[in-house]
Amino acid sequence: MKSIVCQQPGELKFLESDKPQAKAGEVLLKIRAIGVCGTDIHAFGGSQPFFTYPRILGHELSGEIEAVGEGVDLPVGKSAYVIPYLECGECVACKKGKTNCCTNIEVIGVHRDGGMCEYLCLPASHVVVTEGVPFDQLAVVECLAIGAHAVRRGDITKDDTVMVLGAGPIGLGAAQFAKVAGAKTILADVNEDRLSFAERELDIDATVDCKGDVSAQLDALTNGDFPTVIIDCTGNKGAMQSSFGWLAHGGTIVFVSIIKADITFNDPEFHKRETTLKGSRNATKQDFEHVVACLANGSVRSTAMVTHKTDFSEFPTIFPEWIKPQTGVVKAVIELG
Ligand SMILES: [Zn+2]
Ligand SMILES: [Zn+2]
Structure with a gap:
């Protein structure tokens, strides 16, 4: 062979x-x-x-x-x-x-x-x-399962407004599973082609251009509340650190990305929001099964x-x-x- x-x-x-x-x-x-x-x-x-x-x-x-x-x-x-x-x-x-x-x-x-x-x-x-x-x-399925696991880590429900940072394959998957969970889903990236691709192919609610003023765009999209869950799939230190300031009070940040660096944040910003910060690594069998069920019933589109x-x-x-x-x-x- x-x-x-x-x-x-x-x-x-x-x-x-x-x-x-x-x-x-x-x-x-x-x-x-x-x-x-x-x-x-x-x-x-x-x-x-x-x-x-x-x-x-x-x-x-x-x-x-x-x-x-x-x-x-x-x-x-x-x-x-x-x-x-x-x-x-x-x-x-x-x-x-x-x-x-x-x-x-x-x-x-x-x-x-x-x-x-x-x-x-x-x-x-x-x-x-x-x-x-x-x-x-x-x-x-494996690639999608990583996004599905991140959404599970974020305890996402229909009452959440989720921002997925990074519109690569993992981010596109995470955004779709946030939709499956019923959340209002915003996708953010610096790459306009990726954002228009996602708007065309996937049923996301809004996009944010990270080359512009992210806070102002989020303020407008959420009536000043900001996303209740942020899932970072960028692998970008700047984006990961900035996410602490883009979160709703009482919200959760999930880091799917891994970078070879230290991440720092401003403690008063972290504290005043009572931020929950979680890592998300790989996926479990439960996530794989969820992905396959979503592919079979058409609620998630890998073909896109x-x-x-x-x-x-x-x-x-x-x-x-x-x-x-x-x-x-x-x-x-x-x-x-
Ligand atoms: Zn992979
Ligand atoms: Zn073990």
Whole structure:
């Protein structure tokens, strides 16, 4: 079988190997679609500090169950998606059901070889059989689950006004799940193309241009109340720090972004609002199931985010092009026949 390996930053190449065999407790998945994520871009670009090479990338995966190992009761031939976070099950976080922030977490395609290949063996517990959602949509379930988890962290209800900061794939997902939760949803970014894309494709209520006066725009949009929940998906220190001053009194900030820096805030501003600040990392099985239910009933549209597609055989050639901002890639999916 063929794999695409990231040999070193900037170099993707095909590798030929034997088709793997499912051991006890494992599923052999015939990969049918792979979502391309910011993590893959950073790994390819060499800006992921904890990445080791060579590495087979790809953690947003869907496929067909080709075979099962001993003790696995999953139907061969059925469609499935992958939960790529392998948790230890024993640490302090796992014991509380927070497997998404396990102290020993291993992510497929990050800490170990991933799914840019024709066949992959996976623990059966992390392969979820699903009907009625096509492979290309199942491949972006992980990306959407991160947004869904952030919305759950924000305890969002129909009474909230939510501002999602950052209109990349994670932010576009978070905005859609805030809508599903019934909230008035505002999307903010510096990129007008992304905002008009979101206005066109997704049912959000308003947009904020972060190149302008954000406070004034929020003041007008909320009658001076400001957003009751802010979900940051920017990866931008300035935006993350500014969010403390854009929040309603009694509100909650959720940081999905991770940046390699310290974040500071003005304590009187924080205190007077009785601000709640939360991190949001990865997602749990509950979030994945919510995403798939929303895709199946049409309340969330992954198709609106997938702007580019390629065949597996073309990916190493086309990927360096897609990284250029002028290509306008929001989300790309690799398909295998
Ligand atoms: Zn991802
Ligand atoms: Zn754990």
